[in-house]
Amino acid sequence: MNAIQAENLSKTFRDFWRRPRVEAVRSISFAIPSGQVFGLLGPNGSGKSTTIKMILGLLFPSAGKLEVLGASPRSTVAKRRIGYLPEESYLYPHLTPLETLHFYARLFRLPAADARERIAQLLEMVGLTHARNRPIGEFSKGMARRIGLAQALLNDPDLVILDEPTAGLDPQGTRQVKNLILALAARGKTVLLSSHLLADVEDVCQQVAILFNGRILAHGTLDSLLTQKDKTTLTFPTPADPVTLRKVLDAARAALGAAPDLDHPRQALEPYFLQVIQQASQDQSASASGALPAAPLASFLRE
Amino acid sequence: MTGAVPFCAVARLTALEAIRRPVFLLVALSSIGGILLLPLLLNYTLGDSARIIRDSAVAFYFVGGLILAAMAAGETLTRELRRGTAATILAKPVSRSAFFLAKAAGLGAALFLYAIAALAATLLAVRAGASDLQLDWTAALPALGALLLAPALAGAWNHLTRRPFTSAAFLLLLLFLLLALGIAAACPTPLAQQTFPSNFTWSVLPVGLLLFFCLGMAAALAIALATRLQTTPVLLLTAGCFLFGLMADYLLGPHLATSFPARAAYAILPNVQAFWLLDALDVAGAIPLAYLGLAAAYAATWSAACLALGTLSFQKLEISA
Numbered sequence: 001m002n003a004i005q006a007e008n009l010s011k012t013f014r015d016f017w018r019r020p021r022v023e024a025v026r027s028i029s030f031a032i033p034s035g036q037v038f039g040l041l042g043p044n045g046s047g048k049s050t051t052i053k054m055i056l057g058l059l060f061p062s063a064g065k066l067e068v069l070g071a072s073p074r075s076t077v078a079k080r081r082i083g084y085l086p087e088e089s090y091l092y093p094h095l096t097p098l099e100t101l102h103f104y105a106r107l108f109r110l111p112a113a114d115a116r117e118r119i120a121q122l123l124e125m126v127g128l129t130h131a132r133n134r135p136i137g138e139f140s141k142g143m144a145r146r147i148g149l150a151q152a153l154l155n156d157p158d159l160v161i162l163d164e165p166t167a168g169l170d171p172q173g174t175r176q177v178k179n180l181i182l183a184l185a186a187r188g189k190t191v192l193l194s195s196h197l198l199a200d201v202e203d204v205c206q207q208v209a210i211l212f213n214g215r216i217l218a219h220g221t222l223d224s225l226l227t228q229k230d231k232t233t234l235t236f237p238t239p240a241d242p243v244t245l246r247k248v249l250d251a252a253r254a255a256l257g258a259a260p261d262l263d264h265p266r267q268a269l270e271p272y273f274l275q276v277i278q279q280a281s282q283d284q285s286a287s288a289s290g291a292l293p294a295a296p297l298a299s300f301l302r303e
Numbered sequence: 304m305t306g307a308v309p310f311c312a313v314a315r316l317t318a319l320e321a322i323r324r325p326v327f328l329l330v331a332l333s334s335i336g337g338i339l340l341l342p343l344l345l346n347y348t349l350g351d352s353a354r355i356i357r358d359s360a361v362a363f364y365f366v367g368g369l370i371l372a373a374m375a376a377g378e379t380l381t382r383e384l385r386r387g388t389a390a391t392i393l394a395k396p397v398s399r400s401a402f403f404l405a406k407a408a409g410l411g412a413a414l415f416l417y418a419i420a421a422l423a424a425t426l427l428a429v430r431a432g433a434s435d436l437q438l439d440w441t442a443a444l445p446a447l448g449a450l451l452l453a454p455a456l457a458g459a460w461n462h463l464t465r466r467p468f469t470s471a472a473f474l475l476l477l478l479f480l481l482l483a484l485g486i487a488a489a490c491p492t493p494l495a496q497q498t499f500p501s502n503f504t505w506s507v508l509p510v511g512l513l514l515f516f517c518l519g520m521a522a523a524l525a526i527a528l529a530t531r532l533q534t535t536p537v538l539l540l541t542a543g544c545f546l547f548g549l550m551a552d553y554l555l556g557p558h559l560a561t562s563f564p565a566r567a568a569y570a571i572l573p574n575v576q577a578f579w580l581l582d583a584l585d586v587a588g589a590i591p592l593a594y595l596g597l598a599a600a601y602a603a604t605w606s607a608a609c610l611a612l613g614t615l616s617f618q619k620l621e622i623s624a
Contacts, residue, residue, distance in 0.1 A: 013623075050623075056394045058622040076396040084394040090387030090624075092316070094323055094467050106312035107395040135465065151391075 001070070003159050003190035004032040004055060009064035011050050011214075024050040026214040027064065032192060032207070034158075037185045039201040040194040042211035048194040049087055051211070052163050055192070056084060069159060080108065083157030087164045087194075089144035093137030097128055097147050100136060101154060108155040115154075121298035122150040126176075141168035149177065156300055160184055161192045166200050171273045178204050183297050199270075202226075235265060309397045310405045317409025319470060321375045322416065328469040330374070331417055332454070334367025335476065338424040339446045342432030342439075353504075356432040357425070358581055361510055364421035365579075368518040369545065371417055376410050376525030377537030387624045403617040407526050407610055414518050416477060422511040423480040429504045430487055434494050441490035442483070449479030509590040510580055516602035517578040521545055523606035524573075527613030530620055548573035573605060 011025040025047040032038040040048045053059040054066060057074035071078040091100055101122065105115035123129045126146035136144055145168045152160060162181070166174040181191050181204045195201050201208060202222065210218040218225060239245050252260050321327055338360040345352045345359070383389040383406075393402060424446065431443035457472035488499045525541045532540070547554070551572050558565035577598055580590055 053390070053623065056390075058390050058393060060621060076398050079394065079396040082394065084391070086387060086391055086394075088387055090391045092320070092388060094320075103312055103316060104395065107309045107392065107397055109308050109396075135467075138465075 001034050002031045002067075003034045003036075003069060004030075004038075004192065005065075005067045006030050006051075007065040009051070009054065009066055010062045011047075011054060011059060012062045024214055025054070025061075028209075028211070028214070028216045029064075030209050030216065030219060032190060034190050035185065035188045036207055037181055037191040037193060037205045039205035039208035040192065040211065041196065041198065041201055041208055043196060046211040047214040048211055049163060052161055052192070052194055055161065056082070080155065081158040083152040083155060083160045085148050085152040085160075085162045085165055087167070089141065089148040089168075091136050091144055091147060091151075094135055096133050096135055097123060097150070098132045100147060101150060104151045104154055110154070118154060118156075118298065118300055119150075121300060122153060125296070125298045125301075126150050142170055142173060145169055146173065149180075153180075153298070153301060157189065159190045159192070161194075163194045164196075165193065166195065166197060171270055172277060174200065175270065175274055180297060180301075183301065187301075234260075238264070306401060309395075310401050310408070313392065313397065313402060313405035314409035314412065317379055317406050318412040318416075319409075321379060321410055321413035322473050323467045323470045324375065324378065325469050327371060327375060327413070327417075328473050330367050330370050331420065331473055332450075332476070334363050335421055335424045335480070336450055337363045337367075338421065338428050339443075339450050341428050342443055345432060352435050353429065353433045354585070357429045357504065357507060360425040360428045361507065361514065361581055364418070364425055364511065365514045365517070367421065368414065368417060368514065369521055369542070372410075372414055372518045372521040373525045373538045373541040374534070375413060376407075376522040377529045377532075377534040377541075379406055379410055380526055380529040381532075381534050381537070384620075384622060384624055390622050390624055393622060399618050399620075400614045403526075403530070403614050404610065407523060407613075410522050410526060411519055414522055415515070416473075418511065418515045418518065420473075420477040420480050422508060423477075423484050425507055425511065426503050426505075427480070427483055427487060429507060430492070430502065433492065433504070437493055439487075439493055441493070442487040445483030445486045446480065449476060449483045453479050506584055506589060509595055510584060512595065513578045513580055513590070513598055516599055517545075517573070517575060520573050520602050520606050520609070523609040523613075527609045527616065530613050530616040545573060545575055549575040549579075552576055574601070577601065 007029050008027045009025060009029070010023070010027050012020045013022045013024060015021045028047075028051070040051065042048050050059060054061050055068055055073055057068075057072070057079075066073055068075075069078040069081055092103075095103065098119065101119040102115060105119065110118070120129075123132050126149060128143060128146055128150075131139070131143065136147060139147070145165075149165065152162070160181075162177075165177050165181075169177065178200060181193065184191055185204075185206075191204075193201060193205060205222060207221050208219070208225065209216050236248075239248075249259065249262065341356045341359050341363075342352075345356055380389075380403075383392075389402070393399065427442045427446040431439045431446065433439060453476035454472045457468050457475055460466060460471050461468040488502065490502075491498045492502045521541055524544060525537050528537045528540055551569055551574060555565045555569045555572075559569060584590065
């Protein structure tokens with residue numbers, strides 16, 4: 001079963017006189033199977049956010065068919081199973097995180113006791129328990145983003161739509177979001193991720209669609225799109241004796257007819273950075289005014 | 304029944320948002336401050352000061368309320384649409400009609416709080432200036448104390464807790480005005496030694512209630528217009544519509560028998576004259592309950608028509624923020 005199904009979906013923005021102004025989305029078709037992490041990629045203005053807003057029923061398609069969780073995008077029944085993190089942190093600046101999350105919990109009609117428990121877990125998860133009573137207007141962009149993430153997960157959604165989820169987050173927050181996406185996918189949830197940060201998408205998505213100028217230019221699994229089947233990488237421990245390495249190279253040259261590329265693999269910057277910060281936060285137990293290092297997932301999101 | 308929970312949550316937040324706007328406090332303080340200063344400015348100087356104070360206080364209340372209704376109604380929706388919070392809420396299981404009507408209800412609640420505060424101030428001001436010969440300090444002093452103490456305590460509250468100053472100042476003002484009303488009620492008037500309930504001019508309340516109906520109509524029109532227009536056009540159109548409504552008897556009255564467009568315009572425009580009954584009060588002494596009921600029904604029907612059109616317009620609105 002598909003969580004989202006779009007057929008020949010188009011969106012044209014019109015001016016006051018109903019004349020076509022911008023063709024934001026041009027007859028795109030795609031299907032996101034339930035339980036998959038799907039990446040919507042594209043440069044600014046490619047139609048990603050317009051597509052997401054049509055999925056959420058905020059914008060109306062000019063043409064084509066769109067089904068979300070088997071219903072119309074405007075169905076409030078379907079929306080009970082959707083979590084949405086918008087591109088910007090659209091929150092009430094005078095409310096505290098606690099008030100904000102209680103407000104959204106009431107929109108989902110969560111029983112008060114459940115809401116209290118989930119809110120406590122989510123605040124712990126996004127590292128903002130200590131700032132739960134501060135107005136969000138005083139928060140940094142990254143901290144507000146974390147509250148946005150918490151509100152998107154309050155209802156333990158079956159379909160999570162994340163629009164640029166790592167924008168404004170520090171590397172720890174980014175890693176946490178990626179771990180969260182993987183954890184949600186492991187629980188059979190569907191995740192639609194829109195981003196232009198390719199590394200983030202590559203780390204978590206099973207399928208991607210690349211949009212440009214309102215059209216899908218490429219669509220498929222990451223393996224099918226990225227694997228270079230005509231090349232092979234071989235990794236082995238560096239031999240203590242340089243002669244051993246030369247023998248390996250000679251053997252490879254003899255077998256392949258050409259010398260293979262030789263290099264030492266490099267650790268990616270992100271895990272290295274996280275390792276350094278983890279070490280530092282274990283050494284210092286000083287109080288912090290910003291977001292605290294990543295905590296484990298909220299338990300209701302692990303069940 | 305479960306749909307009531309999100310409706311109430313949005314309505315409550317709308318009311319809070321409205322009273323947390325600095326402009327709301329500014330207009331409310333100006334209007335209520337103006338009402339409370341009337342006895343000090345007009346007492347001793349003119350004959351018939353009690354009636355002038357009463358009429359001026361009600362005028363302050365109505366004009367302040369009209370500005371708040373048009374401005375807050377226009378802003379509450381356009382700001383949510385511009386800021387993107389409307390998109391976040393409508394991505395949740397909240398229907399567009401519930402969202403729009405909850406915004407209107409929240410705004411009505413904020414206006415109701417303003418009306419209570421302004422009418423409490425009016426009762427105190429009329430009581431304080433009831434005599435041309437002597438100011439009634441048992442009403443004037445607690446009222447002026449409320450006016451000064453509320454912003455001061457709200458400032459201290461803001462300094463200590465970082466909670467919003469504006470809503471605290473407004474809610475404290477409302478609370479202190481009700482307390483002042485209680486203190487004044489416990490004291491007899493200085494000259495006539497009248498005790499509660501005859502130490503207040505209660506006939507002001509039905510007049511205030513009628514004007515609150517009118518403010519509700521203004522808010523309903525403004526919030527309906529805000530589904531398509533920005534704050535300034537909403538403010539101008541609402542003010543224009545109610546100004547024409549106020550003058551409809553003079554402008555359209557002579558043409559009603561002969562002109563269909565005049566009859567149509569007369570029927571559509573809000574009949575503000577029906578809600579301004581201070582002059583009639585002087586003649587009749589009291590407003591009959593049946594008239595209040597009819598006026599309420601007229602205001603409710605007119606507002607419901609505006610809200611129905613607003614809901615229809617909001618259903619088709621594309622939310623791109």
